Amino acid sequence: LKGELGLVMKNALMSLSQNSEFEIEQMEVDQDHLPILMTISPRYSVxxxxxxxxxxxxxxxxxxxxxxxxxxxxxxxxxxDGYFACSVGNASAETVRKYIQDQG
Incomplete structure (x- = not known):
């Protein structure tokens, strides 16, 4: 997903988040996955x-x-078909943010 396609993904997600009930806090693009730290509304399931x-x-x-x-x-x-999701508390959010930054 790196390069131009990665930029397309980032732009598409930022655009989607502006019209949705979630906020992207950190996002990177890696070879075959897209790690995202986001805040979501409890209104919808993960x-x-x-x-x-x-x-x-x-x-x-x-x-x-x-x-x-x-x-x-x-x-x-x-x-x-699959995805990995986990919740983080305030104490570990910075650790997750650092991990995502290191993915790119």
């Missing part, structure tokens, strides 16, 4: 946020890079 993020970023990538759509269309997906 899986609902993840689904929305994956749907939105996939749509943006397909629009900006139609050749990628052809490459990934065999499986009809851009993202893998």
């Amino acid at each position: 899986s609902q946020y993840v689904r929305r993020i994956k749907q939105h970023t996939t749509r943006v990538v397909w629009q900006l890079h139609p050749k990628l759509k052809q490459q990934f269309w065999k499986e009809k997906t851009f993202w893998s």
Whole structure:
């Protein structure tokens, strides 16, 4: 995901967060994953946020890079099915932020 595609992902997520009930505190792009520290509303489940993020970023990538759509269309997906999520308290948020910064 590095390079231009990584920038597309970051911009798409920042745009989505401006119109959604979540705030991105830290985000980086690594070879095959996108670590994000975010504050979410308890109104929706974590899986609902993840689904929305994956749907939105996939749509943006397909629009900006139609050749990628052809490459990934065999499986009809851009993202893998899974994700990792955990909650952090105030004491460990800085540790998570540092970890995410070191991913890029």
